[in-house]
Amino acid sequence: MALDLNTKAIKKNAYRITKERGKTALRVRVPGGALEAKYLTLLQEIAEEYGNGQLHITTRQGFELPGIPFEKIDEINKKIKPIIQGLELDYGVDIENPEAGYPAAGTRNVSACIGNKVCQFANYNTTEFARRIEKAIFPNDYHVKIALTGCPNDCIKAHMQDFGIIGMSDPQYEADRCIGCEACVKNCKRRVTGALSMVNGKVKRDERRCIGCGECVLKCPTAAWTRNPEKFYKLLIMGRTGKKNPRLAMPFLEWVDEDTIIKVIVNTYEYIDQFIDRTLPKEHIGYIVDRTGYQVFKEYALKGVELGPKVKVSEYINFGGYKYEKDAFMDQL
Amino acid sequence: MGYRLQNNDFNELLKELSKEYKLYAPKRFEKRGRFSDTDSVRYGEIQRVEEIDYTVKSHFSPKEIVYPITQTLFYFTEEEYRESQVHDKKILVFLRPCDINGMRRLDTIFLENGPYKDVYFERLREKVKFVMMECKESFENCFCVSMGSNFTDHYSMAVRFEEGSVLCDVKDKDLQSQFVDNKKESNFTPEYVQENNIKVEVPDAEKITPALFEHDLWKDYAKRCIGCGRCNMVCMTCSCFTTQDIAYEDNPKAGERRRVWAGCHVDKFTDMAGGHSFRKDYGSRMRFKTMHKIYDYNKRFGEHMCVGCGRCDDICPEYISFSTCIKKVNQILKEGNHEE
Amino acid sequence: MKNNPLIPHKAKIIEVTAQTDIDITYKVESDLQPENGQFVQVSIPRVGEAPISISDFGGGYIEMTIRKVGSLTNEIYTLKPGDDLFLRGPYGKGFPLEQYKGKHLIIAAGGTGLAPVKSIINYFYRNPEEVARFDVLMGFKSPEDILFQPEIDQWAEKFNTTLTVDSATEDWKGNTGLITKFVADITIEDMDNVEVVIVGPPIMMKFTSLEFLKRGVPKEKIWVSFERKMSCAIGKCGHCKIDETYVCLEGPVFNYTKAETLID
Numbered sequence: 001m002a003l004d005l006n007t008k009a010i011k012k013n014a015y016r017i018t019k020e021r022g023k024t025a026l027r028v029r030v031p032g033g034a035l036e037a038k039y040l041t042l043l044q045e046i047a048e049e050y051g052n053g054q055l056h057i058t059t060r061q062g063f064e065l066p067g068i069p070f071e072k073i074d075e076i077n078k079k080i081k082p083i084i085q086g087l088e089l090d091y092g093v094d095i096e097n098p099e100a101g102y103p104a105a106g107t108r109n110v111s112a113c114i115g116n117k118v119c120q121f122a123n124y125n126t127t128e129f130a131r132r133i134e135k136a137i138f139p140n141d142y143h144v145k146i147a148l149t150g151c152p153n154d155c156i157k158a159h160m161q162d163f164g165i166i167g168m169s170d171p172q173y174e175a176d177r178c179i180g181c182e183a184c185v186k187n188c189k190r191r192v193t194g195a196l197s198m199v200n201g202k203v204k205r206d207e208r209r210c211i212g213c214g215e216c217v218l219k220c221p222t223a224a225w226t227r228n229p230e231k232f233y234k235l236l237i238m239g240r241t242g243k244k245n246p247r248l249a250m251p252f253l254e255w256v257d258e259d260t261i262i263k264v265i266v267n268t269y270e271y272i273d274q275f276i277d278r279t280l281p282k283e284h285i286g287y288i289v290d291r292t293g294y295q296v297f298k299e300y301a302l303k304g305v306e307l308g309p310k311v312k313v314s315e316y317i318n319f320g321g322y323k324y325e326k327d328a329f330m331d332q333l
Numbered sequence: 334m335g336y337r338l339q340n341n342d343f344n345e346l347l348k349e350l351s352k353e354y355k356l357y358a359p360k361r362f363e364k365r366g367r368f369s370d371t372d373s374v375r376y377g378e379i380q381r382v383e384e385i386d387y388t389v390k391s392h393f394s395p396k397e398i399v400y401p402i403t404q405t406l407f408y409f410t411e412e413e414y415r416e417s418q419v420h421d422k423k424i425l426v427f428l429r430p431c432d433i434n435g436m437r438r439l440d441t442i443f444l445e446n447g448p449y450k451d452v453y454f455e456r457l458r459e460k461v462k463f464v465m466m467e468c469k470e471s472f473e474n475c476f477c478v479s480m481g482s483n484f485t486d487h488y489s490m491a492v493r494f495e496e497g498s499v500l501c502d503v504k505d506k507d508l509q510s511q512f513v514d515n516k517k518e519s520n521f522t523p524e525y526v527q528e529n530n531i532k533v534e535v536p537d538a539e540k541i542t543p544a545l546f547e548h549d550l551w552k553d554y555a556k557r558c559i560g561c562g563r564c565n566m567v568c569m570t571c572s573c574f575t576t577q578d579i580a581y582e583d584n585p586k587a588g589e590r591r592r593v594w595a596g597c598h599v600d601k602f603t604d605m606a607g608g609h610s611f612r613k614d615y616g617s618r619m620r621f622k623t624m625h626k627i628y629d630y631n632k633r634f635g636e637h638m639c640v641g642c643g644r645c646d647d648i649c650p651e652y653i654s655f656s657t658c659i660k661k662v663n664q665i666l667k668e669g670n671h672e673e
Numbered sequence: 674m675k676n677n678p679l680i681p682h683k684a685k686i687i688e689v690t691a692q693t694d695i696d697i698t699y700k701v702e703s704d705l706q707p708e709n710g711q712f713v714q715v716s717i718p719r720v721g722e723a724p725i726s727i728s729d730f731g732g733g734y735i736e737m738t739i740r741k742v743g744s745l746t747n748e749i750y751t752l753k754p755g756d757d758l759f760l761r762g763p764y765g766k767g768f769p770l771e772q773y774k775g776k777h778l779i780i781a782a783g784g785t786g787l788a789p790v791k792s793i794i795n796y797f798y799r800n801p802e803e804v805a806r807f808d809v810l811m812g813f814k815s816p817e818d819i820l821f822q823p824e825i826d827q828w829a830e831k832f833n834t835t836l837t838v839d840s841a842t843e844d845w846k847g848n849t850g851l852i853t854k855f856v857a858d859i860t861i862e863d864m865d866n867v868e869v870v871i872v873g874p875p876i877m878m879k880f881t882s883l884e885f886l887k888r889g890v891p892k893e894k895i896w897v898s899f900e901r902k903m904s905c906a907i908g909k910c911g912h913c914k915i916d917e918t919y920v921c922l923e924g925p926v927f928n929y930t931k932a933e934t935l936i937d
Contacts (some may be wrong), residue, residue: 116369123369150369169369174401179593180577181562181600200579201593214369221563222402222594223373223393311643406679409718416674447908447922449678454909546936573911576904580719588719592904595911602912603937605902606723606743609875611937621937627915668683 003035005070012141014102015073018066025066026051026076029102029109029138030087032130032148033061034117039083041107050076060118060145061111076301077101092135104139106282110149113156115167122150123167124231129258136262142272143284145240146265152213152234159248162285163265168212170228170310175202177224184216184225212255232310235261237297238286238319244328245290247321252301255310264301271300278310290319290329335521336501336512343382343499346511350425351380354462357398358427359391360384365540376426385427387494390472392612394569394644395428397438399457405591406453406576414590417453424460427492429468430525431475431642434482435569437465441634453592458496462489462505467523474643476531482640483526491523533659535627535637547619550661555616557651564622564645564655565596570638574598597621623658626656678907681716681759687734689754692820695741696752696785701758703735708767709792710898710926713737714906716759721745724903726925727763728788729795738788738820754805764906765925768793768870768896774803776868779859781810781852781881783873787820789898789925790872798828805866807832808859810854812877814839833859852877856884864889872898882929895929 007017016025028043029116043063047055052067068076077100084098095103110133113119115126119126126148133146148165149156157275158164180201188196195209196216203216203224212232216225232255239249253264268285277283289297294317338346347356356377365373374386375393402446405417428436443454467489477483489505500521503509565571580588595602598618603611612618630638639655646654688700706715707727715737716722723745729736741750752758770793778797780790797804809828813819815838828834835855837848848855852873861867867889871881878897885895901913901920913920915935927935 052520120368125370178400179402179562179566179595179599180575181596183561199582201577201591216369219561220367221566221596221599223365223367223375224402226362226365226370226373243574407718414680414718416677416680442911443909446918449907450676451905451907451909452674452677453679543934543936572909574904575910575912576722578716578719578721585719590716590718590722592910595904597911603902605900606746607740608742609900617937624916625914629914633917 003070010070010073012103012105013073014105015068015070015102020067022069023066024068024070025056025064026068026080027058027105028063028065028080028087029134030061030063031091031110031134032112032127033114033140034112034127039086039224042080043083046076046079057322058109060068060147062109067306073286075302088134088138091131093138095139102139104141106141107137107139107144108146110134110137110146110148111156112202113150114219115148115150119150120218121214123169123212123227124150124233126150126156126167129165132258133262133265136266137269140269141262142269142276143282144265144268144272152211153169158236158239160241161236161249162238162240163261163268164239164249165261166234167240168232168234169214169217170212170224170230170255171205171210171214171216171225172228173205174226175205175220178185178202178220179220179222179224181221183221187215187219231258232256233258233261235264237317238289240284240286240321242284244287245321245323247319250314250317250319252298252314252317253307255308257308260305260307260311263305267301267303267305268297270303271297274300306332334503334509334512336503336517337498337521338501338517339498340382342517342583343395343501344380347380347382350508354423354425355420356425356427357395358385359387361386364527369502372387381425382494382499385466385494387427387466387655389411389615390429390642390644390647391477392644392648393567394435394642395426395432396569396572398424398426399436399461400439400443400454400572400594401457403591403593405589407590408479409588409590411586415523418591419456420617422460423462424457425462425489426465427464429466429642430485431468431477431480431482431640432569432661433463433465433485433487434460434488435640435642436488437487438573438630438636438638438640445634462508463487465523467491467492467493468526469524471526471529472643474531474646474654474656475526475529476533476641476643477526478529478641479531479533479535480637480639480641482642487643491521493521493523529641531643531656533641533656534663536663536666538632541628542623545665546624546661550658550665551616551620553616554619554653554658555614557653558615558619559651560598560600560615560618561650562596562599563650564653565598566594567644567648569640569642569644570626571596575602575603595624619653619658623655623662626655627659627662679761679905681714681718681722681761683757684735684758684760686752688753688759692738692822693818696738696818696820697741698736698738698821699749699752699758700734700736701731701760702733703760704733705730705735705760705763707735707763709770709796710767710789711763711765712789712903712906712925713762713764715739715745715749716761716904717745717748718759720748722759722904724764724901724906724921726789726898726900727792729792737761738785738791740785746903762906764903764921766923768898770796773868773870775805777806777808777861777863777866778804779808779810779861779867779869779885781812781856781869781871781873781885783812783852783877783881784814784818785820786873786877786898787811789795790870791821791824793870794828794832795824798831801831806862809834810837810852810855810859811835812837812839812873816841816845816847831913851880853880853884856881856888858887861888861890864894866889867894869895870897871895892929892933897927897932898925898929899932900925901934 112126236249
């Protein structure tokens with residue numbers, strides 16, 4: 001029987017229409033970029049039994065298993081149930097039928113750097129936060145990319161995402177514990193933003209220059225600098241690659257907490273729902289913000305959100321980036 | 334005399350004692366560690382036995398109780414200066430045998446070295462009574478047995494923490510009086526660490542010659558040490574300080590003279606006005622510290638400075654192990670290949 | 674607190690004498706009776722404290738020669754007669770002056786190293802009969818760096834003095850070259866009756882000592898003075914410790930036999 005496929009349904013099910021006729025590729029989400037190694041055995045099995053034996057690691061920290069015949073989709077969906085269970089349902093994601101594969105593919109895998117499970121620099125557990133976000137937004141068809149990074153080094157490239165989350169430490173200083181060795185001051189000047197200076201043998205922190213990287217805490221030999229146990233984040237928005245206008249994400253909120261970020265992201269889906277151009281096969285969130293303007297986005301994103309006392313919100317954002325033609329955003333009506 | 338007190342009775346005792354004493358013990362400062370979501374265990378004031386974290390080795394030593402990291406010596410006004418004051422309570426410190434032995438090293442430097450006593454140290458030190466926390470099991474990096482600091486009977490009270498109760502051996506008469514009404518006598522003699530995983534043999538002083546000072550061993554440390562000074566700061570016996578004069582920002586006519594901890598690994602330790610300094614490379618700083626801890630202090634005062642608590646090894650971000658350094662020195666001297 | 678050794682006392686400045694552009698001698702009122710070569714901790718409250726060697730002393734005064742090299746000395750530089758300095762000390766062990774009496778004394782001083790030995794030279798200048806023979810070797814970087822010029826001129830009347838500068842322009846008529854160059858010119862008749870005092874920068878003391886050793890002067894006849902960054906000057910702060918020796922307590926003056934064992 002000739003192949004007769006609903007490609008839209010297949011794509012929504014996290015399978016790709018590939019260049020090789022008759023063959024698809026399964027895309028596996030790994031929220032937070034970490035998984036128990038045992039799942040690799042199952043992926044190996046599927047790749048070898050149904051695919052071409054290859055397992056591609058995606059830029060968003062998922063796996064892609066190419067060379068799979070379209071006919072095998074239902075069978076594979078049943079097979080990957082343990083992965084849906086372990087990497088989605090167990091995080092609290094609501095999936096009606098875990099034997100039918102992924103129910104959506106628009107919102108991409110929430111990726112994360114290794115975070116403070118391992119890295120000395122990271123200011124929080126990026127994986128855990130990523131899984132919380134996954135629970136809040138998945139499944140969803142809208143095209144949104146989210147990544148979390150532990151510190152402003154931004155190893156995950158949060159600056160290339162629709163939502164980039166950077167961990168911030170609120171450094172707290174106990175002057176009496178400081179010996180004036182200047183380790184923090186020298187390091188901040190050399191490697192960070194020069195937010196610290198010596199005044200009268202003790203350290204002064206310029207809050208406006210401090211980006212909350214937490215390096216002063218790392219450098220301090222006497223624990224004069226410690227982290228506020230409360231966690232804070234910087235939320236970057238609307239970075240993108242793509243053909244039309246690549247650009248870095250820009251700060252939207254600083255010194256914001258985890259719950260607020262989740263609310264803002266959830267609100268954004270309502271904003272998309274309101275403003276997306278439904279004449280297009282899909283529209284990327286960043287271009288919607290281009291059309292409505294930042295202020296409208298901001299209004300929707302912050303709906304019902306109570307911002308903490310430390311939070312700073314961007315009044316205005318000049319996203320910049322570059323365009324190939326001066327009329328890239330011009331249309332003949 | 335030995336007693337067993339249930340935790341709530343022990344807490345009553347602490348409450349009673351706190352009228353007269355400030356109570357210091359190692360406690361856990363949650364999420365205040367160097368890395369995010371890690372804790373810091375260091376000395377602080379406590380009210381209840383549950384606050385005492387005896388399950389791990391404190392990251393910092395108790396020296397900061399008698400020798401604060403920052404200590405104001407004088408306050409200056411335009412025409413006068415006034416000595417800083419201290420609280421009028423006595424001090425009770427919960428600490429392990431190695432740290433009690435370390436305290437004697439601080440006493441030696443501050444009270445016996447040179448013709449004058451350090452009165453700022455003395456005024457806190459003379460308030461202190463030790464509550465020895467029994468320490469039977471060696472922690473990682475400990476080598477107290479090799480340094481002879483695993484044992485002490487210099488304490489006012491010794492305690493063993495058990496599930497829900499505390500065993501006490503009380504020697505101090507004043508403290509003893511708190512136990513009189515307590516018909517909770519129990520045999521308790523504290524035990525001590527008998528053996529550490531890490532054992533070092535400290536080389537004989539007469540074997541150490543200037544050739545050792547020039548040995549390539551130190552050049553290796555020059556490449557590894559980053560001069561952060563953490564080893565100095567966590568050390569129970571590092572006692573160096575630097576004096577600072579400051580004028581207050583809001584009133585430059587007033588100010589203070591204070592001292593802060595200093596460390597031989599940290600830059601500027603030997604800088605002199607005019608630009609000259611000594612031991613610029615980190616290897617010679619490692620050599621300087623090592624010799625102080627296991628050689629020259631002993632030559633001057635008759636016991637080794639290092640008490641083998643191993644905190645320097647616990648903290649070093651570059652995984653430089655001091656006990657391994659002692660072993661290397663000993664090996665070099667044994668092989669005799671330092672006299673080239 | 675009783676017996677607080679860190680308390681400084683006020684000392685009124687009597688006289689300020691510029692030696693060079695950056696070296697100034699301060700004569701202050703003081704009842705201290707230091708040994709030659711001892712030092713005091715000098716401070717200006719709110720600015721800082723530093724060890725400074727006593728360059729001379731007498732009835733009711735001591736004198737210090739201070740080079741402007743940091744925040745404290747910059748501040749001291751602005752003081753005038755009638756202003757106060759704050760002192761504590763004197764500290765350390767000085768030169769064994771008694772041991773030098775009746776001997777052939779040689780003093781080699783480089784730069785500011787002349788300050789801690791000036792009181793010895795002046796002592797024997799006042800009491801020339803107490804020394805068998807006296808040679809003074811003085812080296813400075815340039816003619817502009819020469820300290821105590823009037824006193825140097827006086828000393829030349831009574832002793833063999835050699836003044837040299839490392840380098841100078843053509844109009845300099847005196848000696849040029851490092852001090853070490855002039856060690857060979859000194860006549861030493863009896864190696865057992867000589868005492869050599871060498872004070873200056875570490876490198877100068879090292880090489881000048883070697884020159885005298887080459888001449889056959891026994892190690893135990895050579896004396897040097899160390900400069901270190903004392904913070905407390907009473908054996909606590911650790912800054913001046915070398916091996917088991919505290920420069921503030923056992924020094925700053927050392928016999929060469931001890932000094933040669935001190936590795937920083």
